[in-house]
Amino acid sequence: MAVAREAAGPQTCRSLTAHYFLRMNASQRDFWTSTARTSAGPNLKEWLREQFCDHPLERCEDTRLHDAAYVGDLQTLRSLLQEESYRSRINEKSVWCCGWLPCTPLRIAATAGHGNCVDFLIRKGAEVDLVDVKGQTALYVAVVNGHLESAQILLEAGADPNGSRHHRSTPVYHASRVGRADILKALIRYGADVDINHQLTADARPSFSRRLTSLVVCPLYISAAYHNLQCFKLLLQAGANPDFNCNGPVNTQEFCRGSPGCVLDAVLRHGCEAAFVSLLVEFGADLNLVKWEPLGPESRSRRKVDPEALQVFREARSVPRTLLSLCRVAVRRALGKRRLRLIPVLPLPDPMKKFLLYE
Missing domain, CATH: 1.25.40.20 (Ankyrin repeat-containing domain)
Incomplete structure (x- = not known):
């Protein structure tokens, strides 16, 4: 390593160190930082400066x-x-x-x-x-x-x-988690992906690419988990997939383990208010993704279920959606989430535009 450092020069070595630091996962970074503290002794700040600053120490004083x-x-x-x-x-x-x-x-x-x-x-x-x-x-x-x-x-x-x-996080994900609807609106207005998967891709080779395939990486899920209804609705209006599930349309393994397999399942498990379920129904969520038989407040795995939310779900399952509702969902899906922002400029009557935008 000393030979490589001498040959490459301090600037190149710092760049390489930073590059590999970016490719570490959270636990590796914690271990690495802990090791750095031990190696650097009490002067960790100077050690970090030496490793990661863009210039040698003698040029970093100002x-x-x-x-x-x-x-x-x-x-x-x-x-x-x-x-x-x-x-x-x-x-x-x-x-x-x-x-x-x-x-x-x-x-x-x-x-x-x-x-x-x-x-x-x-x-x-x-x-x-x-x-x-x-x-x-x-x-x-x-x-x-x-x-x-x-x-x-x-x-x-x-x-x-x-x-x-x-x-591994995104601005949309964080804003959805903490309930900053004002910031979320700005991000959506500038084209943020509301369904984005957290992904680390150091290069094009598959061995160095990792996709986090869990429901918890979904902004829609995290907004529901923290009961941020306004953010939840904003994400759906912007085209977030109400059936988002990285592992497939129906994750039966997650159901068997007692983990939520889709957004609707998560909303019920987390005891979200009935308004969350109503929004998912309005935006075309597949109600058949949630198992019907074990879904009751008495179920141990679902003991947080809100009775009103459960009632809304059951009524939606028992009554077919209206043709008007199905048409709206079909039109929005045909447009695709990237083009939903163009609805206001379409040559359509204002009431129809508002209807398509769920306003």
Whole structure:
């Protein structure tokens, strides 16, 4: 390793280290970070800087650009970026005054929610989709920290609304989990995939590609699990699959293990209100995916079932859907979720547009 480091140079080795860090799963990263703490001793911050910063240590002492982004000092940013030496470092990852992981100034400003600084850095040439060593984009950390203004600025600047493929969560997933309907609306408006699977793809070879095939990676599921009804409806309106199940249309193994096999099953198991079931019925969920026989409040595996939600489900199973409802579902499926946003500009009467949009 020492020979390779000497031959490749410190910059190349840092890049390779960061590349392999991105490919680790969560447990591997925790183990690796724990090992790093042991190896680095008390000065972990300097060790991280040595491993992941974009320049050797002797060139990383001046962190004024990153510090200004952290505190939201727009005047200092303006002053510094008048100099070519700082303009050339606008996308540099460095450890700043209060941070442990090397980040770009844009990522730091987005984390803190300084929208004016985010906007200024972008106009000065900051790349919006650069990732940190965790695979997080500036947009993702803005969403995680609940900064709508910063998220909107990044989206307007062309940030990928789905975040990075190197990170196992997405902006849509996080917004759905915490119930930030305002942020979720912005993400959907800029084309976020509401059914996205979390995926790590280091390269094109199948041996290095891993897809997480569990219902819990579905934004629709997580919004229901946390009882965020508004987010749940927004996702369905944007074309989320009401029968989303990575493992197939009917996952009988999940049923046998007592785990939810589809979104409707999960909604009932988690004791969600009747409104969740009603929405799934309206948006065309397949009611036959949920086993009928064991579905009762007395069932041990389903003891959280809301009685009203169960009643709505049973009534929907016993009464055929109206032709009007079936037509709406069929039209939306024919359009596809990518084209649902075009419904408002179709040459149709306004009542029909609202009907197709579930408004």
